[in-house]
Amino acid sequence: MNRIIAVICLVFISFLGYSQEVNVSAKLDTNAMLIGDHVGITLKYTGPVKAQVLWPFLPDTILGNITVIGRGKIDTAFTTDKKAFTLTQQLNLTCYDSGFYTIPEISFLYRNLPDTTRQTASTEMLLLAVHTIKVDTTQAIKPIKSPLKVPITFREMLPWILGALAIIALIAVVLWYIRKRKRHEPVFQLKPRIKLLPHELAIQELEKLRVKKLWQEGKVKEYHSELTEILRKYVENHYNIPALELTSAELTENLLNDTGCPRQALDKLGDILILADLVKFAKAKPLPSENEVSLNEGIAFVYATTGTPALPEERPVIRDGR
Secondary structure, eight states: OHHHHHHHHHHHHHHHHHHTOOEEEEEESOSEEETTOEEEEEEEEEEETTEEEEOOOOOSEETTTEEEEEEOOOEEEEOTTSSEEEEEEEEEEEESSOEEEEEOOOEEEEEETTOOOOEEEEOOOEEEEEEOOOOOTTSOOOOOOOOOOOOOOHHHHHHHHHHHHHHHHHHHHHHHHHHHHHTTOOSSOOOOOOOOOHHHHHHHHHHHHHHHTTGGGTOHHHHHHHHHHHHHHHHHHHHOOOGGGSOHHHHHHHHHHHSOOOHHHHHHHHHHHHHHHHHHHSOOOOOHHHHHHHHHHHHHHHHHHHTOOOOGGGOOOOOTTO
16 A cells, blocks of 8 residues: 555656656757858747746857847747646848858756746757858859849839929919919909998898798797898998997987988888887787788888889788888
């Protein structure tokens, strides 16, 4: 029974030692290369996952002739049971001098935690033979071939074409400008803005107000406020009276005393202003027909004060027998 227990312990100890085994290696893709060619060297470390590894760093120049021209990233791969892992790095070497070279041992430093003792594992030395190209001296020396001519593509010509078009356009603009200056013509001629007369502007704004359909959407106060503002601006521009700053009573009084405003037109404006004041200040709710009549009488007021007859479709609806 004791022998069986001893054998089991030995097997367990040997298995534990195997699980903690560390292996390092360095391997060349080939042991022989032509001068100036490239060869790869693979560094590999395999050990327990709890180990801390200090990865070796190869200098850019080895033995004075072998040069490191490329360094890959360090890849990590784990075993199936996640108890061990492998680190791998690929480096590229070259050499520009023929001969036989010995790449020395490469040392890996590591700790098997929780043991903090630093340990070392080294790779084996590598041999690399660098050969020159054999030259047949019996053959005649040939001249160096001239560079091959590659046809020019449209993409290469496109910048030149665009540049030429830009220069042509610039020359055309300069000639056009000089021609304009010689003829004393304006270089840029803006389209003149048509300025509407006060009554034309007022009729235009009143028709826009009709299209908005404010009172139909329940915005009666906004409707009458905008209507009276259009008419006040018209009076201010037509009669040169500060209509926007006057009360309704002051406005009608000024029109009666200081202008030649027709009495019938003044009555229409007074009705519009009174109804608007009732809506804005007394929260009156006029009938739909009254809202429409106010707009029509506003149009009639504008036409009456300018002496211009209203168009048939714009003639106002007469209210209260007027």
